[in-house]
Amino acid sequence: MTARAEPMHVDTDVLIIGSGGAGMYAAIEAARGGASVFLLDRSLIGRGGATVMAQMTVAVALGAETPDHWRHHLADTIQAGRGLTDERLARLLCEDGPDCIREMDAWGVGWARRDGHITQAFAPGHDRPRCAYVDFLNTGPAVSKTLRTVVNRTSGIRKAGDLLVVDLVRHHGEVTGAVALHLATGTPVTIAAKATIVAAGGLTRLYRRNSASANMGGDGYALALRAGAPLIDMEFVQFFPIGHLAPRLIGMDPIMWDPFRYKLGGRLLNADREEFTERYGTREDGKYVITRDLATYAIIKEVEAGRGSPHGGAYLSFEHCSAEALRAAFGPVIDRLAANNIDLTRMPVEVAPIAHYHMGGVAADPHMQTEVPGLLVAGEAVGGANGANRLSGNAITEALAFGRRAGRTAAARARDGRHGFMRADARAALDLVTADGGADLNTAAMIQTLQATMADDVGPFRTQTKLVHALAAIDQLAAALGERPGGDGGRFDMRRIEWFDLRNMLMVARIVAQAAVQRTESRGAHQREDFPGMLPEWQVNQVAGLRDGEVTFASVPVDAEVAAQ
């Protein structure tokens, strides 16, 4: 029953893989530059990915609230990155951010306003109020909806969901297109493109609990690496300390408790209902002052000491707040909590660290060009702009600024270029898409096993022992996965889809764990319990490449062109 259908084929100037904020902005900009665009997504257009999930803020030096300049934003971004920031990329984020945010404003995104100007809130790590947002907890959905609307009214953009890209296609070392699986029919698809932009987001799906969509399993990194583009800083996974854990809460984003803590403080408690953060160096006294890394550490240590909450986290309590105070701060959200049988005046909730964002990614220059001609990258898929730790509010800004720049670069390449796609170059990937005879595997259970391994052994706090254990578990899963996909190859064949997902997830998971083993220090989001403290000799980026099918690593000096002169 394997699909034997002749591949369908698409010709386009610019192929964009992924339709979150970065992919959609890239599509708009490339089309404005005169290129024909094929915008695809493995899910629905503009619905999956991380952008639509963002509830928080967008950091941008508009100077609307108080005088500001992109150089101040850049200084804060570099400071947060703990010595590993690629200042050229950080500069692009900070310098182009205001333009993109104003264009989004003109497109009607609805940034919250006060006294006629865009409201800019203060967020940790910024030296002044800099963060725009859309009320109420609606930043991501509003950004996605606005970009979908503009994509729909921009001529020259063809869209298609349900397309899972299996591999990029190369000719003489240049990317010339891609091979995809059309999920709804099981048919293979070849795409010829003069420029290809990978905007497939990060890798949070590698972890059991995460704050992004189920389609962010590191596909973009794996596609780029197999096409010859190096990956940078892969050991740096950002965790958000107080992701919702229990009771089961549906219809809400798991990172929702951050705004609650900003407004109402709240108390972090262990199983004995005692405040515990003081044991780890920060006394809270009902105020939200603990930093994300320390809160993550304190919660994990309490759980390890047997003082965790029933589901393996900490309690977060607002029981000291009155019903009136809660309603004044969060209005309709209180009703949504009530529908989940949660009354914050009478009960605590359980929270625990949750995978949130990946600082690492595909190495690129400020034009979003990777080391492989014809291959560009945008958004969270790009590595380096945020160094070892991302400043809050920078993720949507980078999606927009990097997407716009990638679209511009791709359109310029398409104007000068011609198609180099040859069917023969797509042969291996087409053979894989249509292969049969793979083992009959429980791919859903294998993904859960990988997620548990990554959460338990490659989480925010790492040791040699745990990381080596994780690498062995990853090897075991990879051996079980084999070289050919299982399933029947028919319509929406989840076993086959997940085989291709695992192929990418295991490749990327191994690189994260290996990079973490090698970095024998603690820096930013990478904390080694057996190597506490930051070492000057480790102020280098680890770069992963692929040689003869094997992943190789090199340590290279941080690209620190002095941007903020």
Place this chain on the structure above:
Amino acid sequence: MSKTATLKVWRGLDAERGRFERYEVPFEPGQSVLDGLRWIRANRDPSLAIRFSCINANACKECMMELDGATVYACTARLESREMELKPLHNKKLVRDLVTEIAPPAERFKG
């Protein structure tokens, strides 16, 4: 306190020739129908086809299906200790099992 829901799930590739399969699904109060379907995939049958992306936030709007004849999002409908019948949307083209063609026509790939 773990409870059990009986999910009666429509399976098939042809809207005229499907079948129901029953799964006993353990759950904690508050868990969603999507949680139950994901449990079935990991513990009983990975070939069950469902469409979802955001899992929890009701942001992606992909997990639409029919629960006891009414259209719901599987991520916001809750599991209950009874038989619950799940079918694909009857007014959308069937793809497989609970997956239907829900994208706007301009966003469907036609080759």
